[in-house]
Amino acid sequence: MSNSFTHSLGIRHLVCGSCNGCEHEMNALTNPFYDITRDGWDVVASPRHADVISVTGPMSAAMREAAQRTLAAAPAPCLVLAVGDCAAGEGPWAGAPDAGRGAGIELGAAVVVRGCPPTPDAIRQGLREASLLIGRAAPRADPADEPLPEELPAR
Ligand code: SF4
Numbered sequence: 001m002s003n004s005f006t007h008s009l010g011i012r013h014l015v016c017g018s019c020n021g022c023e024h025e026m027n028a029l030t031n032p033f034y035d036i037t038r039d040g041w042d043v044v045a046s047p048r049h050a051d052v053i054s055v056t057g058p059m060s061a062a063m064r065e066a067a068q069r070t071l072a073a074a075p076a077p078c079l080v081l082a083v084g085d086c087a088a089g090e091g092p093w094a095g096a097p098d099a100g101r102g103a104g105i106e107l108g109a110a111v112v113v114r115g116c117p118p119t120p121d122a123i124r125q126g127l128r129e130a131s132l133l134i135g136r137a138a139p140r141a142d143p144a145d146e147p148l149p150e151e152l153p154a155r
Contacts, residue, residue, distance in 0.1 A: 007040035016103035017060030059100030
């Protein structure tokens with residue numbers, strides 16, 4: 001029982017002014033190829049269940065307080081994962097009116113994944129770093145290294 005949850009990772013995602021490009025790449029993490037649920041990772045609906053708060057976007061003024069309250073509601077240890085250049089304080093909206101310093105920068109991200117948008121592989125690597133930082137067991141190797149399943153027989 002004690003080892004049953006060593007790989008688990010609850011991820012609560014926050015959109016803080018993103019263009020949704022980063023979200024499209026994050027969505028790929030739950031497709032049959034990346035399938036992060038096989039690592040014991042899952043997207044959770046509440047910060048109360050989160051080990052990682054992933055954030056995208058430059059931090060819009062409208063989201064700032066909600067993001068801070070979400071982070072405050074998460075139990076320790078909970079890390080912030082900045083996904084994308086905007087969250088890292090750069091990207092196309094840096095310096096725009098109502099754009100903050102980057103959602104990840106403002107919330108003290110422990111891991112930053114760069115790219116506009118970053119690839120699912122890069123985001124997965126960031127999650128892997130976050131899981132190790134909070135003392136979870138290393139998840140499986142890169143899914144691209146795994147052999148593809150046999151073709152299904154023709155009917
Ligand atoms: S990093 Fe690029 S893809 Fe991601 S939210 Fe910013 S502009 Fe959109």
